[in-house]
Amino acid sequence: MEEKQMEVVPGLAGIPAAESAVSYVDGEKGILEYRGISIETLAEKSTFLEVAYLLLFGKLPAESEYKKFKDDITYHTRLKVKILRMMELLPENGHPMEYLQSVVAAMGMYYPAKDVMNEETRYWSAVRLIAKMPTIVATCERLKSGDAPIQPNNNLSFAANFYYMLFEKVPDALTEKILDAMLILHADHTMNASTFSARVVGSTLADPYTVISSAIGTLSGPLHGGANEEVVHMLKEIGAKENARPSIERMIEKHEKIMGVGHRVYKTKDPRAKCLQSFAHKLFQNTTGKGKILEIAEEVEKVVNDKLASKKLYPNIDFYSGIVLQEIGIPTELFTPIFAMGRVAGWLSHWLEQLKTNKIYRPDQKYTGLHNQEYVPMSERR
Template sequence: MVLCEYKPGLEGIPAAESGISFVDGQKGILEYRGIRIEELAQHSNFLETAYLLIWGELPTQDELKAFEQEVRSHRRIKYRIRDMMKSFPESGHPMDALQASAAALGLFYSRRDLHNPVYIRDAVVRLLATIPTMVAAFQLMRKGNDPVKPNDDLDYAANFLYMLTEKEPDPLAARIMDVCLILHAEHTMNASTFSARVTASTLTDPYAVVASAVGTLGGPLHGGANEEVIQMLEEIGSVANVRPYVDSCLERKAKIMGFGHRVYKVKDPRATILQKLAEELFAKFGQDKYYDIAQEMEVVVAEKLAHKGIYPNVDFYSGLVYRKLGIPTDLFTPIFAIARVAGWLAHWKEQLEENRIFRPTQVYKGVHDVSYIPVAKR
């Protein structure tokens, strides 16, 4: 017997009560703990935003200083994890390397003391601190180079860019990287966050929670979309080809990467901020020819699909920002993961507060009362 209407993808069905973030898709509003994303992008930094998401309020000056110092002192990874990563195939995707490494981290801290606030804080600090180190380390090791040690004189985003290049980044580049992390830190009950909460509900350790979420984020319909946007822009090649490309997609009913969102029916507010960041980078470091293509695409897609509420989402401009920062395309989604760890951990902590294991039902479509046939008669 069907107890309720089946909704593919659980569309519109609440999976949890949460006080972490809020989206109004009709008005283009995104809030973290009630604070608009535009305010956080302008005034906050990533670790302060992470603290806000995880502990529910902005830290005092002393609390933020202590938190930043804790994260700074835990950036280094175990040599055994580093040795394990060296054995990964060079052709492997960085998201797969990150998922394996995050899971392996749990081997060293497998004690599950989920009612102990010290254990929870230590896990939060360790995951926030080491995930960027793992991403940067794999990027260098797959080229045959040793990883770069963290620079304790640099803040969170600047240190990540330093570990990729062993060069201190330009202050504008570091600030823009930090804002990108803020923008990607949390977004209600998306696929990877739902994965994190389902895993958390079993009362496993937080490293398994993050590893499961990383695996979910890697798909092209979720975090992997920003990679495909760049591939799409490269395929289009010129502004003149934009309209024929869009027309072809519509005729084939093919998805146009970077456009449309399950929640937003207006332009994603994060896309608006990212577009401004891209323009700041281009003004200082030179234009990207694909930006003109992207702008034309936004015009053409709006002309043809705005009546359906299809506008640029967060993935559309993020790749252009990362390209200008010199980041390889297949690191775009791992950077998304670096940021989203904050949101996943916030949901992990919230899930523990009133936990009940997820056990949804299903609509059975199979047959009944089938007789077994011995193998000799098949």
């Protein structure tokens, strides 16, 4: 039997999977834009909820539109008592990403959203998902530490409320700004694995809770989220600025990967890393001793520039995000869930875009198996 002549591209690298107007990356120049606006501008001037609106609806909201969207989100941050009970019954050693994926999938039973072509259904599902994910993550952390969950505080901003639900205290202004910017910087990044997953599941007209839980599952893999934890670990191991050069040179000699360095798309420094580095400077401004980890990181960056620029390897978002999150007291297990709390805005935007011109994903394959094989009875098999 003759097989079709096809070339398989591993990982579909470089193959456009959809037309999209949500975000744009220029990996050579180090540009990332959401709906045409640079990430640096948004991280400095905007808020996560405004950015979520921009991504979802394609334009910056007018004042009244922003107020309504913000109020809708703020008044949907609570979890149903049955969801809380369900979370209490999940294993304490489960990872927060597993909690998040399970609870988001279960939300589909409480907030039926099968009619995905209905605009109201789509809007309220997006509101509920963005609103409740921080509550799920904070609740999970509290339960795992044996503490009672804290109800959301509607008087606080989106980011401050997340911090409050975790630590039962209101963050200072810089911590609030950094957490909010962290969500903005993670909110979308063109056609990555989890976004593709959201679009594939969305293309079957599955409900949005199923769409987002599949995206969360995709993000949970170590090749997608998670390198920031390893960066913090690596910098702690290096231990001092003067150890950075010999340690990194040794790693390069041994062909070990430097965590938080290199990117499939960026062939220069990731613009999100630049934003987080400047936040790190603000954060460590008054903390001489604790600023050591930032000094080590910047020394590592210098060595990486000297030794790996020829391979176009530069710091990516994870290089500075772990340092910043750790310094504001966020437990390492929550680094990837926080990524998901931001990225849900992007996943939902791609889902909405997918539904506009939907065609179910059904790629082809290049068959490499056998044909015309005999069915051997079990008693004769060896």
